[in-house]
Amino acid sequence: MPEDLPDTVTEHGLDGREIGRVRAALAARDDDRLSGYLDALHPADAADLLEQVNTAEREELLARWPGSIDGEVLSELSEGLREEVIDLLPPDALRDAVRDLESDDVVDLVEDLDEPRQEAILDALAAPERMAIERSLSYPEESAGRLMQPVAVAVPEHWTVGDVIDYMRARDDLPEQFYHVFLVDPRMSPKGYVTLGRVLSHARSTHLMALTEDSYRVVPAETPEDEVAYVFNQYHLISLPVVDDAGRLAGVITIDDAMTVLDEEHEEDILRLGGVGEEELSDNVIDILRARMPWLMVNLLTAIAASLVIAQFDDAISAIVALAVLMPIVASMGGNAGTQSLTVAVRALATRDLTSSNMARVVRREAIVGLLNGVVFAAVMGTLALFWFGSPVLGWVLGAAMVVNLLVAGLAGILVPVFLDRAKLDPALASGTFVTTVTDVVGFASFLGLATWILL
Numbered sequence: 001m002p003e004d005l006p007d008t009v010t011e012h013g014l015d016g017r018e019i020g021r022v023r024a025a026l027a028a029r030d031d032d033r034l035s036g037y038l039d040a041l042h043p044a045d046a047a048d049l050l051e052q053v054n055t056a057e058r059e060e061l062l063a064r065w066p067g068s069i070d071g072e073v074l075s076e077l078s079e080g081l082r083e084e085v086i087d088l089l090p091p092d093a094l095r096d097a098v099r100d101l102e103s104d105d106v107v108d109l110v111e112d113l114d115e116p117r118q119e120a121i122l123d124a125l126a127a128p129e130r131m132a133i134e135r136s137l138s139y140p141e142e143s144a145g146r147l148m149q150p151v152a153v154a155v156p157e158h159w160t161v162g163d164v165i166d167y168m169r170a171r172d173d174l175p176e177q178f179y180h181v182f183l184v185d186p187r188m189s190p191k192g193y194v195t196l197g198r199v200l201s202h203a204r205s206t207h208l209m210a211l212t213e214d215s216y217r218v219v220p221a222e223t224p225e226d227e228v229a230y231v232f233n234q235y236h237l238i239s240l241p242v243v244d245d246a247g248r249l250a251g252v253i254t255i256d257d258a259m260t261v262l263d264e265e266h267e268e269d270i271l272r273l274g275g276v277g278e279e280e281l282s283d284n285v286i287d288i289l290r291a292r293m294p295w296l297m298v299n300l301l302t303a304i305a306a307s308l309v310i311a312q313f314d315d316a317i318s319a320i321v322a323l324a325v326l327m328p329i330v331a332s333m334g335g336n337a338g339t340q341s342l343t344v345a346v347r348a349l350a351t352r353d354l355t356s357s358n359m360a361r362v363v364r365r366e367a368i369v370g371l372l373n374g375v376v377f378a379a380v381m382g383t384l385a386l387f388w389f390g391s392p393v394l395g396w397v398l399g400a401a402m403v404v405n406l407l408v409a410g411l412a413g414i415l416v417p418v419f420l421d422r423a424k425l426d427p428a429l430a431s432g433t434f435v436t437t438v439t440d441v442v443g444f445a446s447f448l449g450l451a452t453w454i455l456l
Helices: 016-028 031-039 043-052 055-064 071-076 079-088 091-098 103-110 115-122 127-137 161-170 196-200 225-235 255-273 285-311 314-319 322-350 359-389 392-422 427-455
Strands: 154-156 180-184 190-195 239-243 249-254
Touching: 016 031, 016 043, 016 055, 031 055, 043 055, 043 071, 043 079, 055 079, 071 079, 071 091, 071 103, 079 115, 091 115, 103 115, 103 127, 115 127, 154 161, 161 196, 180 196, 180 249, 190 196, 190 239, 225 239, 225 255, 249 255, 285 314, 285 427, 314 322, 314 427, 322 359, 322 392, 322 427, 359 392, 392 427
Parallel strands: 154 180
Antiparallel strands: 180 190, 239 249
16 A cells, blocks of 8 residues: 555545545546555445546446456446446456345345346346346345345244354354344244344343234335335334235345435435435436426426416506515515425425324424414514505505415425325325415415505
8 A cells, every 4th residue: 555545535435535635536547546546445435436426437447447346336336327337346356345235235236237237247246146136136126025134043933042153153154244133933933032132131041022022013125215214213123024915934124225215215305305216416417407396396387376366466566666676575585484384394204203193283383383484474574565665554454365375385385295194105205396376376476466455
């Protein structure tokens, strides 16, 4: 390793200096220095590096560092970039990269690839490993069967602590990391689990069934992965057994995989609230346009709808120019208030905190908050309109419209995502457009309608 090799990571990941050093080594064609930098990186940081350099630098880097790309780096890459990197790797380098991966990581690696690329990876595996991967791939996408690791430490339910300790010491094919020993009956149906800590802290004669955890849960292989993540989060699990259609132990899901699903769900909700879908920084211009343009078109149509409402009051706007100045304030405040309620509602639906049992209370709370916000900002804007335009009546009209729109915004922000969720539509993706439309239309209609009625 070169003498001038610095620490290539900060306390928590890469920074611009480390990326600059890698770029300098690439420019100087100094392969020894480049390998020194890259070999010292944690796989997650190496994946970040590949995502942050441009396409030409990435191709050159992979061409000059093929032997050091291991499976952990590939598994850390975002989905779109992972396919690009796999295409750039020579077949031998790709096979070497996946040989040491856990089976659940290999499934995650190959499940979105086309058949030729899947075969290139599966051909690198031993026959038992390949069979396990193909079995996992037979389950539905985004299910517990895809998420699980097929290898679990399972022992007969009548065993003692001494039996399982001797068993683990005698085996050389145990998973590299595991947290529980699963207890099964003669039909291989799981009956409970015991943590390794409890195994090691009790006498050899202690029966394992006496040490099982109350937190024990089990899920079928077809269970959606968001349901799996919910179970982990709700019951504070570390690992979770997965069973097949016959109730036999099929594999185990560990906390790291569940947290990955939770992170992906959170990221997906944030992106969809912005109407950008599953966009990644490595996407090209065409992919980004395809993802964003449909929702921009929807927003355009809703904006036209709001403009048609305004057009119904063109005489009032022509007669009282102040209306044109003030009406964006009403719509903007309603939109912001609706977004606040919407964000809370979408998150509560995702975490299952918002249910039919507490729906009425939450809706009532949002209505009260919207009404109180409306009263406060009605007083502020009514006073401002009085001093700005010297018209107390205009101030009253503005204040009344503010109360109406903020009340409606609070209700729309909570009810729109609930209705979409009941209709089996993604509330994170569609709610924002509908809530904005409601607050714009109600804001313009209430303000201009009241102004026409009272002032003209």
